Amino acid sequence: MSTPSPTAAVLIIGDEVLSGRTQDTNLNTIARFLGALGIDLLEARTVGDRTAQIVDSLNALRTTYDYVFTTGGIGPTHDDITADAVANAFGVALPEHPDAVAILEKRYGPGEFNAARRRMARVPEGGSLIANPVTDAPGFQIGNVFVMAGAPRIMTAMLEDVAPRLRTGAIVHARTVQVSGVGEGTIAEMLGAAAKANRALSYGSYPFGHGSVGEIGTNLVIRGRDAAAVDAAVDSLMADLAAAGIEARVITA
Structure with a gap:
């Protein structure tokens, strides 16, 4: 343990x-x-x-x-x-x-x-x-x-x-998936399901562009201490977004 x-x-x-x-x-x-x-x-x-x-x-x-x-x-x-x-x-x-x-x-x-x-x-x-x-x-x-x-x-x-x-701990790994053209309400259900399926990870949703001229979108951040699990979760989320016809890209690794 x-x-x-x-x-x-x-x-x-x-x-x-x-x-x-x-x-x-x-x-x-x-x-x-x-x-x-x-x-x-x-x-x-x-x-x-x-x-x-x-x-x-x-x-x-x-x-x-x-x-x-x-x-x-x-x-x-x-x-x-x-x-x-x-x-x-x-x-x-x-x-x-x-x-x-x-x-x-x-x-x-x-x-x-x-x-x-x-x-x-x-x-x-x-x-x-x-x-x-x-x-x-x-x-x-x-x-x-x-x-x-x-x-x-x-x-x-x-x-x-x-x-x-200080006593140190395991470093938290974070990756960001940027979704373009839709607000977080469009992908909330998908993100919630992913979070429920991967309770050891942290999922965050951070919209941008609301109320202003220009592109709107959402940054989805996945965090966890197991780098392999984070990578797998990113791949799974990207696949789900693609299947839904939503444009996305990984902007940090």
């Missing part, structure tokens, strides 16, 4: 995301990162800079999934409260981490490492640092929770230090 693939959730933190001032791209980056490692991302939440909301969400997610990744709220300003909330969720103190202090002292030099910047050296007791090769200010890991910066360039760089700490 195969071991189930690890599961994960993402917690995006920041009033600026909820207000629309900042467009989040970190979720997409993390999803692709986890997919390449065979880790199933099953949930994502976005919360504001409110301690109780962060604590409640984090405790719910970390007890449900193997890994939780948070982004945002670990900078030097008063509204950067993620470290405080994570410490609260775990019920531990929030001291300055000596290695983080050393990193930031070197970064800022004499007289520049002020009280605001020292906030970035605080790590919940028992936590370990996540390297930040962009601006040096580290993230941290405590238990199954990885706390990272909100700035996309920094967060992406931090993932390099996170990757070796």
Whole structure:
């Protein structure tokens, strides 16, 4: 019997995301990162800079999934409260981490490492640092929770230090069949039957061109951990579409 693939959730933190001032791209980056490692991302939440909301969400997610990744709220300003909330969720103190202090002292030099910047050296007791090769200010890991910066360039760089700490799973293979000239309602019954016959695979339907001038169609995506089974399902679906007189082509392999 195969071991189930690890599961994960993402917690995006920041009033600026909820207000629309900042467009989040970190979720997409993390999803692709986890997919390449065979880790199933099953949930994502976005919360504001409110301690109780962060604590409640984090405790719910970390007890449900193997890994939780948070982004945002670990900078030097008063509204950067993620470290405080994570410490609260775990019920531990929030001291300055000596290695983080050393990193930031070197970064800022004499007289520049002020009280605001020292906030970035605080790590919940028992936590370990996540390297930040962009601006040096580290993230941290405590238990199954990885706390990272909100700035996309920094967060992406931090993932390099996170990757070796994760248990990987079987990679999900995906192939896309593009159907031209018809909407998804035309092929819904056919797709549903295929999904019912292949319950180990995931079938998705994504229409394009609706409400606009030009070609309409639907992208049908088949996903699964058994590459041979995915290939066989694609071949079967292509045959069914051809028999129904519907034009289709495989656009990804």
